[in-house]
Amino acid sequence: MPKALSGRRAQAARNDEVILGAARAVFIADPGAPISAVAERAGVGISALYRRYASKEELLRKLCSDGLARYIEESEKALADDREPWIAFGAFLHALVDADTNSLTQRLAGTFTPTPDLWKDAARAAELNQSIYTRTKEHLRPGIVVEDFGVILEQITSIKFGDEARTNQLRHRYLTLMLEAMHRSGEQPGGASELPGPPPTNDELTNRWRA
Secondary structure, three states, X not given: OXXXXXXXXXXXXXXHHHHHXXXXXXXXXXXXXXXXXXXXHHOOOHHHHHHHOXXXXXXXXXXXXXXXXXXXXXXXXXXXXXXXXXXXXXXXXXXXXXXXXXXXXXXXOOOOOOOHHHHHHHHHHHHHHHHHHXXXXXXXXXXXXXXXHHHHHHHHHOOOOOOHHHHHHHHHHHHHXXXXXXXXXXXXXXXXXXXXXXXXXXXXXXXXXXX
């Protein structure tokens, strides 16, 4: 059982959580926003924010590091899921919609320089993606590759209507439709139609993170 934090350290942890929540909201809405907008939304002084994060770039790295950690966690859960592979795959994508990690990719790619640790975590996430794809491939319609997953999730996370609850509801609605389209059973009579254009390459996806 983890040891409880002291009063001062617990307060610092709560403050950090508030800052990161504010930063996520601010920078997903506007990646070019100044760090002062984060302090204002979090309700803290700019000096207090700078004591925790020395620059906007450091704050962006932290957001993406946390997002990658959550993505890796959900991927490992999916691989440990012993249900039928297609069921586990669907649950995995729905969990990622709830985690909203792809909003960070969509909005923050190319806005800062990733650290070696971030590249290492990204490589781990890619390995897990490949394992999930390999396990699910026989259920997918022909032509779908592992790189399609991230782009599909980015399309889903671009949906924003009403409040957070309504947005989440609609994202799950369209993910459900997307999953049906991805499944081999959704092929048209006579076989699946050929997908237009080649799928995204790993280089294309990775190069977006090179500031």
